[in-house]
Amino acid sequence: MNRGIIHIDESPIRLERWRRYLPNWLKRFLPSRGGRAEDHHGKAMFGFTVFLLSESIVFLSLIFTYLALRLTHSRSWLPPGISGLELSSFVIINTVVLLSSSFVIQPAENALKRRQLNRFRWLWLITISMGTYFLIGQGIEWSNLDFGLSTGLIGSTFYVLTGFHGLHVLTGVLLQIIMLVRSFIPGNYHKGHFGVSATTLFWHFVDIIWVFLFSLLYLWQA
Amino acid sequence: MTHDSQESITGNRESENSQKQSIENWRPYFSFSTDHKVIGVQYMVTTFIFFLIGGLLAMLIRAELLTPQLNVVDRPLYNSLFTMHGTIMIFLWIIPFNAGISNYLVPLMIGARDMAFPLLNAISFWIIPPAGIFLLSSFLLPNGPSQAGWWSYPPVSLQFPTGQPINGELFWIVSLILMGISSIMGAVNFVTTIFWMRAPGMTFFRMPVFVWSVLSAQLLQLINLPSLTGALILLLFDLALGTHFFKPLENGDPIIYQHLFWFYSHPAVYIMALPAFGIFAEVIPGFSRNPLFGYRSLALASLGIALVSIFVWVHHMFTSATPGWMRITFMVTSMLVAIPTGVKAFGWTATIWKSKLHLETPMLFAMGGAAMFLFGGVTGVMLAATPFDIHVNNTYFVVGHFHYIVFNTITMAIFAAIYFWFPKITGRMYAEGWGKVHFWLTFIGANLTFFPMHPLGLQGMLRRISSYDPQYQGWNVIASLGGFLLGVSILPFIANMVGSWLYGQTATNNPWLATGLEWTTTSPPPRENFAEIPVVRRPPYDYGDPKYSVIEPPDYHEPENS
Numbered sequence: 001m002n003r004g005i006i007h008i009d010e011s012p013i014r015l016e017r018w019r020r021y022l023p024n025w026l027k028r029f030l031p032s033r034g035g036r037a038e039d040h041h042g043k044a045m046f047g048f049t050v051f052l053l054s055e056s057i058v059f060l061s062l063i064f065t066y067l068a069l070r071l072t073h074s075r076s077w078l079p080p081g082i083s084g085l086e087l088s089s090f091v092i093i094n095t096v097v098l099l100s101s102s103f104v105i106q107p108a109e110n111a112l113k114r115r116q117l118n119r120f121r122w123l124w125l126i127t128i129s130m131g132t133y134f135l136i137g138q139g140i141e142w143s144n145l146d147f148g149l150s151t152g153l154i155g156s157t158f159y160v161l162t163g164f165h166g167l168h169v170l171t172g173v174l175l176q177i178i179m180l181v182r183s184f185i186p187g188n189y190h191k192g193h194f195g196v197s198a199t200t201l202f203w204h205f206v207d208i209i210w211v212f213l214f215s216l217l218y219l220w221q222a
Numbered sequence: 223m224t225h226d227s228q229e230s231i232t233g234n235r236e237s238e239n240s241q242k243q244s245i246e247n248w249r250p251y252f253s254f255s256t257d258h259k260v261i262g263v264q265y266m267v268t269t270f271i272f273f274l275i276g277g278l279l280a281m282l283i284r285a286e287l288l289t290p291q292l293n294v295v296d297r298p299l300y301n302s303l304f305t306m307h308g309t310i311m312i313f314l315w316i317i318p319f320n321a322g323i324s325n326y327l328v329p330l331m332i333g334a335r336d337m338a339f340p341l342l343n344a345i346s347f348w349i350i351p352p353a354g355i356f357l358l359s360s361f362l363l364p365n366g367p368s369q370a371g372w373w374s375y376p377p378v379s380l381q382f383p384t385g386q387p388i389n390g391e392l393f394w395i396v397s398l399i400l401m402g403i404s405s406i407m408g409a410v411n412f413v414t415t416i417f418w419m420r421a422p423g424m425t426f427f428r429m430p431v432f433v434w435s436v437l438s439a440q441l442l443q444l445i446n447l448p449s450l451t452g453a454l455i456l457l458l459f460d461l462a463l464g465t466h467f468f469k470p471l472e473n474g475d476p477i478i479y480q481h482l483f484w485f486y487s488h489p490a491v492y493i494m495a496l497p498a499f500g501i502f503a504e505v506i507p508g509f510s511r512n513p514l515f516g517y518r519s520l521a522l523a524s525l526g527i528a529l530v531s532i533f534v535w536v537h538h539m540f541t542s543a544t545p546g547w548m549r550i551t552f553m554v555t556s557m558l559v560a561i562p563t564g565v566k567a568f569g570w571t572a573t574i575w576k577s578k579l580h581l582e583t584p585m586l587f588a589m590g591g592a593a594m595f596l597f598g599g600v601t602g603v604m605l606a607a608t609p610f611d612i613h614v615n616n617t618y619f620v621v622g623h624f625h626y627i628v629f630n631t632i633t634m635a636i637f638a639a640i641y642f643w644f645p646k647i648t649g650r651m652y653a654e655g656w657g658k659v660h661f662w663l664t665f666i667g668a669n670l671t672f673f674p675m676h677p678l679g680l681q682g683m684l685r686r687i688s689s690y691d692p693q694y695q696g697w698n699v700i701a702s703l704g705g706f707l708l709g710v711s712i713l714p715f716i717a718n719m720v721g722s723w724l725y726g727q728t729a730t731n732n733p734w735l736a737t738g739l740e741w742t743t744t745s746p747p748p749r750e751n752f753a754e755i756p757v758v759r760r761p762p763y764d765y766g767d768p769k770y771s772v773i774e775p776p777d778y779h780e781p782e783n784s
Contacts, residue, residue, distance in 0.1 A: 034758070035332070035420035043338055047414035054406055054444040061452030061482050065467060068478050076473060149465060153473055156465035160456065 044194045052205045066157045079152035094137035101130035102207045109200040131173040168206050175199045256340035265322025276310035284705035292689045300688040301369035308372030314354045320497040324436045330740035333421025335750040338414040349404035353397045360393035368394035376468035376476045395458045402451045409443035423758035434521040435500030438528035439493045450486035484535035492531040498635035507763045508736040509585035510577035514763040520569045526562035541615045549608045556606035583657030584642035591634030598626030619679025625672040645729030649745045656718040663711030670704025
């Protein structure tokens, strides 16, 4: 009769014992006595975080391609007659606007958690305009460059990297507009605010990616 | 451990819901349902149709290879045939089928009412049929589908012979990106479900090994699949928009594509194989009436395989001007995979050891698959050795090796799973005799088809060629006849499945007297799986006494001793 148990606990690895030494926030992801199916917000945020981690690997693969091409073609990186990317004050202001919008959207989410709906709307609107400013600035930057998509490796990598990032900024702005519109539906955020939290997290993600892209594209001069 | 207070689930209790099995039941399967069971069946049936199409392409390839000359198809069509065969079998059969069976089983096995995100689940399924049909529609293009092989290496894939903007390669890339999006959405859903939706008491180390292997496979999807998406985006830009990432004549580097591609596509083998290992771990204890040997080791070996397989991809590129340090490093990591997979194989074998074997069809498929996995694993370790790999690179030895994994192991496991859970899914039993006929035809056909590829490869026959030196004909004829036998072997399976679903004997809730939460609910399970969410108090695979099921029905209350 005891045969059923002999095989169960024979492994020297005891995850339950290790779990005790983990910090609390990590323990939450390793619940020891079953899941937490009733926590809809936590569940959805977990899924969205997992998705963003996965999405960052798409960026990583594009950045890997950029690095590999640039390091193996350091001499011929700029085709003849192309001045390359300039670290102009315009680009720096654009970057500062995008990065500081993270510090606006977070108070907006906190305001919504405290049910200060009007404060949420104002801060949210500021974030939307900062994101839109960045997108328009990127468009102007693109149109002022002296190389196109098919101009050597610099054109290929620059436009694909910034374009893919810009697509994410655009998605973020669209999500923000949807969340703002939803805030005018009476009682919409009484049940939960997963959409707002996810948009906020997504916006931070977009900002962090830009830090890497800005460093790799603009600060690393040819 | 005593079982006296447990309710026994005996094999002869009739299912109460057999009368509800009316002809109306097919309707939800054609609708946009968010029920994970319906979605699971939708996945499985859809991908099976793609499997049949991919199999027909394979039989055309084998027909061409019956003779050394080129006489059935022309060369461009032959290229398209093996490209589409590989793409369909990987991206439209095994990976989505595994998503389907996992969809059906994971919530049942962990005691959840549904997946974490039911709507997302439905969307990720409904991407698959349009993407597959789009891929197949490239046969209708004036110059046919992509001819660059399933890995679509540039610059070959970019030198499409037509030069037209709408071409098979474009269709291939777009449909693969779509399927990638579907897989990522599915992976997010599976990982969240397994972490968050487990029933009370279902700790990580009470999850069946199948759930562990699905978790490992889906984590791999999340980590590695984005690199394929990135590679395909860049390839699409090169193909259609005039960029130069992978064009060697324009300073681009095709090797980067190979790195990005194999960073996904080697772990893809484990994304396909891990659920198969999980199926073996469910079926083998059930039919040997023994607890799974080394449960924790097998569970952790799933994660171990996933972890090691992230760092092995360069072994596909030993001949791509890879530097020596890389060859040696990746030779060692590739060989390391043999350790966790060895743990798995040892666990299955030790489970069978000194047991009372019941050789029903699922067990035959599981044992056949596990045995052939040993063969495929041994040739895998051989291929991991750089000198040997350079010798047999791009020959039929490689083709034989991976077909022993993807067909003889994974597809056999899929058949084992279909037979094993058929009573649960349909509420009816399949015909055992026809199942055994199917097994033996498949087992013999698979070995006849794929074994001859090993000697052919060692003798130097290259893959992806439509005409070959006459000295290779003998083995090729055997392989082709085996391939046609495999084509025939699917017929009793289809007849059995369709006939049994319509007219089979009514199945009980637990016809195999197996352990696991999915067997505690009705066959087929109700819309929300369990009348009441079960509370799990025992470890899995508790096959102490064949008369008893391990997990108590939910109305059984025992004060928890903490």
